[in-house]
Amino acid sequence: MVMWVFGYGSLIWKAGFHYDDRLVGFIKGYRRVFYQGSTDHRGTVDYPGRTVTLEPAEGEICGMPIACGKEANSMQWGVAYKISQKEDEEIALTYLEVREKQYDKKAYLDFFTELTDSTPAISGVMVQIIQAEGPSGPNRDYLFQLEKALLQLGCEDKHVIDLANEVRRNVPGRELTTA
Numbered sequence: 001m002v003m004w005v006f007g008y009g010s011l012i013w014k015a016g017f018h019y020d021d022r023l024v025g026f027i028k029g030y031r032r033v034f035y036q037g038s039t040d041h042r043g044t045v046d047y048p049g050r051t052v053t054l055e056p057a058e059g060e061i062c063g064m065p066i067a068c069g070k071e072a073n074s075m076q077w078g079v080a081y082k083i084s085q086k087e088d089e090e091i092a093l094t095y096l097e098v099r100e101k102q103y104d105k106k107a108y109l110d111f112f113t114e115l116t117d118s119t120p121a122i123s124g125v126m127v128q129i130i131q132a133e134g135p136s137g138p139n140r141d142y143l144f145q146l147e148k149a150l151l152q153l154g155c156e157d158k159h160v161i162d163l164a165n166e167v168r169r170n171v172p173g174r175e176l177t178t179a
Helices: 086-099 124-131 139-152 158-170
Strands: 003-007 021-025 027-038 049-062 078-083
Touching: 003 086, 003 124, 078 086, 124 139, 124 158, 139 158
Parallel strands: none
Antiparallel strands: 003 078, 021 078, 027 049
């Protein structure tokens, strides 16, 4: 499996866990704000510090460089860390649960590396499909079966094919696990 973690605050300079790759980029629909009180890392109960959090914000882009021009005036960079090994993923999740204990929300988001890209470098849907498995089997099997069935019908659905190829690139050697 593969897991991606988006760093938008101190994770940018201090990951604290092993990762295989690090991409610089941004997410859409959120903005970075100093709204999180910190009494355990950057302050005390008597003098709480402030750290950043993300809040939904229509039309905002979290992670764009200030130098990009006036359309990006209030935006900063973020990074995405790729964790491929199961043991590294478990260690990272345990570490992040302690470090980010005041946060209780996890989300699957698209991550972009270029201003002009309409397709994300890391798709939240792709990550969710790779990680999800239910009573009927791995979610990726559903995607691969759909791709195969559509191709047999003579239908080349670009979205399905692109997503299946993206999943294959991020889970090497993984095809259908069931018939």
